[in-house]
Amino acid sequence: MILATLALSFGLGALDQAPYVDRVAAVVGDHVVLLSEVRARATLVARTQRATLAQMTDAILHEVTERLVEEYLEQSEADRLKITVASDEVDHAVEQLAQGNNTSVQTLMKTVESQGVKPDELREALRRQLLEGKLLLLRGNQMQRIEEKDLRARYEQMKKQVKDPKDLKSYDELKNELLNELLQERIAALREDWMAQLRARTWVDIRVGGGSQ
Amino acid sequence: MKKIFLALALAAAAVSACDDEFIPPKTPTRTTSKEIPVAERRENACKAKVLPSVAPRSGDGQTDIPQGNVARVEVEGASDEAKARAATGIAAGEPVNVAKTQDAIRKLWSLGEASDVRLEARPSPQGVVLHFTIEKRPTYGQVVIHGGSVIDAPELEKALHATGGAAYDPVALVSARGTLVGGLKARGYTDASLGLAGVLEPDGTVDLCVDLQEGAKITIESVAFKGLSKLKEADLLAAIDTDHGRINAPGGIVDATKMDEALAKIAELFDKAGLAKANIVPKHQRSGDKIALVFEVEEGPVITLRRYDITGDLITDASAYRKLMTMKSRDPFSKAKLVSDMQSISDLHEKKGRKDVEVQPMTQVDDKNNTIDVVLKVVDPKKTQQKPPPPPPKK
Numbered sequence: 131m132i133l134a135t136l137a138l139s140f141g142l143g144a145l146d147q148a149p150y151v152d153r154v155a156a157v158v159g160d161h162v163v164l165l166s167e168v169r170a171r172a173t174l175v176a177r178t179q180r181a182t183l184a185q186m187t188d189a190i191l192h193e194v195t196e197r198l199v200e201e202y203l204e205q206s207e208a209d210r211l212k213i214t215v216a217s218d219e220v221d222h223a224v225e226q227l228a229q230g231n232n233t234s235v236q237t238l239m240k241t242v243e244s245q246g247v248k249p250d251e252l253r254e255a256l257r258r259q260l261l262e263g264k265l266l267l268l269r270g271n272q273m274q275r276i277e278e279k280d281l282r283a284r285y286e287q288m289k290k291q292v293k294d295p296k297d298l299k300s301y302d303e304l305k306n307e308l309l310n311e312l313l314q315e316r317i318a319a320l321r322e323d324w325m326a327q328l329r330a331r332t333w334v335d336i337r338v339g340g341g342s343q
Numbered sequence: 344m345k346k347i348f349l350a351l352a353l354a355a356a357a358v359s360a361c362d363d364e365f366i367p368p369k370t371p372t373r374t375t376s377k378e379i380p381v382a383e384r385r386e387n388a389c390k391a392k393v394l395p396s397v398a399p400r401s402g403d404g405q406t407d408i409p410q411g412n413v414a415r416v417e418v419e420g421a422s423d424e425a426k427a428r429a430a431t432g433i434a435a436g437e438p439v440n441v442a443k444t445q446d447a448i449r450k451l452w453s454l455g456e457a458s459d460v461r462l463e464a465r466p467s468p469q470g471v472v473l474h475f476t477i478e479k480r481p482t483y484g485q486v487v488i489h490g491g492s493v494i495d496a497p498e499l500e501k502a503l504h505a506t507g508g509a510a511y512d513p514v515a516l517v518s519a520r521g522t523l524v525g526g527l528k529a530r531g532y533t534d535a536s537l538g539l540a541g542v543l544e545p546d547g548t549v550d551l552c553v554d555l556q557e558g559a560k561i562t563i564e565s566v567a568f569k570g571l572s573k574l575k576e577a578d579l580l581a582a583i584d585t586d587h588g589r590i591n592a593p594g595g596i597v598d599a600t601k602m603d604e605a606l607a608k609i610a611e612l613f614d615k616a617g618l619a620k621a622n623i624v625p626k627h628q629r630s631g632d633k634i635a636l637v638f639e640v641e642e643g644p645v646i647t648l649r650r651y652d653i654t655g656d657l658i659t660d661a662s663a664y665r666k667l668m669t670m671k672s673r674d675p676f677s678k679a680k681l682v683s684d685m686q687s688i689s690d691l692h693e694k695k696g697r698k699d700v701e702v703q704p705m706t707q708v709d710d711k712n713n714t715i716d717v718v719l720k721v722v723d724p725k726k727t728q729q730k731p732p733p734p735p736p737k738k
Contacts, residue, residue: 149463149474151404152444154452159514162452162460164445169406183406275622331521333514337398337459 156195157335159206163198168338171198177246192339199336201258203328208261211268215260223256266320273320281308379544384485388550391540394513395549397458397481404463408441414470418451420477427451431475439464439471451477456510480510484548491557493527499553511549527557531596533634534558559632563595568623570640574616582608597634617645617675619715646676649709650716653688656723658697664688668719676715685719699724 156163172186172194186194208214228238239249282301285308289295298304379387415435421427431447444462451460459478464471486505490496500506503519520537527535538554566583568576583605585592591602606623613621620643628635649672653664667687670680685702692700700723707716 147465148404149465150406150408151461151463152408152441152448153403153461154398154448154459157514159518160453162449164448165403166441166445275624331517333394333517335396335398335513337396 153337155336155338156199157333157337158199158202159332159334161202161206163195163202165338167198168195174247174251188339190339192336195336195338199334200325203325203332204258204262204265207265207328211265213261213264213268215257215264219260220253220257223260224253227256262321266317266324269320269324272323273316276309276312276316280312281305284308284312381485384542384544384550385487385552388485388541389487389552389554391542391552394516394539394541394551395543397511397543397549398478408439408444408464409466409471411439411466412470413437413439414467414472417472417474418477419474420479421451421454422456422479427454427475427477430454431473433473435470439473444473447473447475451475456480458511480512481543481547481549483507483509483511483551484544484546485550486553487551488553489555491555493530493532493557494523494555499523499555503553505551505553511551516551523555529598531560531562532557533561533597561597561629561632561634563591563593563597564630564633564635565593566591566636568638568640571642573618573642573645574612578612579609582612591636597636602636611679613642614677614679615675617647617677618642619646619676619678620644644713646708647714648672648674648676648717649714650718652717653719653721655719655721656700656726657721658692658695658700658723663691664719664721667691676717681717688719688721697723 152164152166154162155165155168168191169183172191173183175190175194176183176186224235224238228235231238233241239252242252243249285301285304288304288308289298292298413433413435416428416431416433418424418427418431430450432450433443433447437443444464448460448462451457454477456479457477458480459476461476461478463474463476465474466472483505484507486500486507488496488499488505490499494502502523503516504512505516516539520539524535524537534556535558536556538552538556540554541549541551543549566580568579571579583591584601585595586598586601589595590598591605609623610621613619613623620641622641622643624639624641626637626639628637648670651668651670651672653661653668657664668684670677670684681704685704688702689698692698692702700721703720703722705718705720709715
């Protein structure tokens with residue numbers, strides 16, 4: 131009893147707790163991503179999904195770390211090529227996002243904040259997206275062109291997948307949808323290929339959620 | 344609100360066995376209770392697929408840093424403890440701050456001797472104790488290097504700083520690989536690759552295997568554009584910078600960067616000729632150490648400009664705008680000229696102090712007659728915002 135009282139009076143109860151830890155979560159060339167940065171981003175992801183950091187699995191933390199690594203690689207590439215995103219470009223993206231959601235910028239910001247995302251965090255996410263878009267555009271000539279025959283082939287594929295081909299809309303009705311789908315796939319493939327090239331020339335070691343390069 | 348979530352959403356070469364070249368280690372390796380024979384270690388290093396991660400796995404503790412003032416800063420594992428403690432930039436008595444502890448970890452990392460830096464922060468009766476642990480990089484144990492004829496093993500060893508006993512530095516290894524392979528490719532060794540792999544041994548050293556595959560020097564047999572009818576091949580070939588026949592020309596080697604630059608120039612030639620739908624697809628043909636650079640061209644039709652006009656929230660006389668529009672009806676349509684005209688109009692807006700006014704091109708293509716109508720729409724955001732909301736629908 132006396133020992134317990136002494137321990138409490140010196141605050142020793144707190145000493146029994148596991149310490150706060152920060153450490154290197156990933157190495158990307160000369161740069162390090164810290165565990166505290168991974169947690170901060172994971173908290174943001176958790177908030178948008180109405181969850182808590184404690185509910186984020188190792189796999190999600192690993193994915194968040196991967197994302198931070200890729201963002202660093204992209205930023206380094208943008209610095210090398212002297213590509214930037216101006217503040218008014220981000221403003222415009224915010225406006226477009228509001229328009230896309232049939233709302234005003236003010237309402238959009240309020241909604242986003244109510245979901246636990248600060249306006250600055252939203253702006254930063256959009257800035258990163260715009261930067262990635264600009265960098266991918268530079269590699270646009272390496273993207274396979276989408277031709278009429280590709281759209282037709284995709285339509286035929288869809289036809290085979292439905293039970294009754296009569297249920298499927300006509301090719302002309304679906305053409306824009308197919309074009310958008312193929313475009314998204316090719317952009318994703320272009321990004322994957324580009325990221326693989328960036329990673330091949332940089333040492334990347336991810337130390338969160340199991341596994342490394 | 345799906346789009347908001349989208350905006351925030353998360354968004355080795357194979358190494359052959361080491362039996363052809365053998366470089367003895369320059370420093371003796373430490374022994375363990377179960378010593379693995381040297382030959383086996385070297386073979387294992389070359390069987391590995393990637394470079395090893397040497398970070399220790401440890402618990403991640405609490406996620407919230409304790410509040411209060413710093414009681415003391417401890418640094419463990421540094422060669423020069425005083426220097427490392429100074430590098431943290433944190434002194435006793437100051438409030439605990441995550442940004443500062445993050446900065447401290449980065450500074451300790453940049454001292455260049457760590458494979459890991461870890462901070463543990465614990466509350467104590469005197470305040471918060473910050474304990475930084477530096478895990479030193481392991482050293483190389485066995486190093487196996489397979490060199491080539493252009494870059495031999497000693498040269499590789501020097502470039503990679505990969506000597507037995509030196510500190511294992513995967514960042515420098517991967518960076519040097521980029522430089523070496525890039526250099527070989529620039530000399531025509533298009534297939535060159537440099538395998539880097541290794542194993543972290545139980546004695547704490549890293550066994551490394553370096554495998555250079557230079558491949559043959561690839562030279563260009565011919566350069567040709569196929570499918571031309573409206574443009575002349577000679578004009579397109581003239582747009583390629585060959586550096587006096589050294590690159591991107593018969594007998595020379597491929598320079599992909601210069602060829603990309605040439606293709607951009609060639610695209611301008613198509614644009615000038617009104618061939619807005621032209622497409623160039625590289626279909627290079629490789630045969631042994633020779634390559635034929637073949638570009639298949641689909642010229643498409645000449646697109647003629649039918650209507651070229653400006654409308655919308657003009658901030659000055661229409662005639663001032665029209666003076667800046669360099670294309671006229673029946674001209675071959677040029678994207679480059681359109682972009683240039685739009686830029687001139689934006690410059691005009693800026694001169695008038697209205698940088699915020701936008702120019703949006705609205706195009707309509709007539710595929711049957713191969714014509715295009717282009718209307719430039721001037722959008723004044725101030726006027727857009729002032730517009731009254733539409734009246735509610737009548738019931």
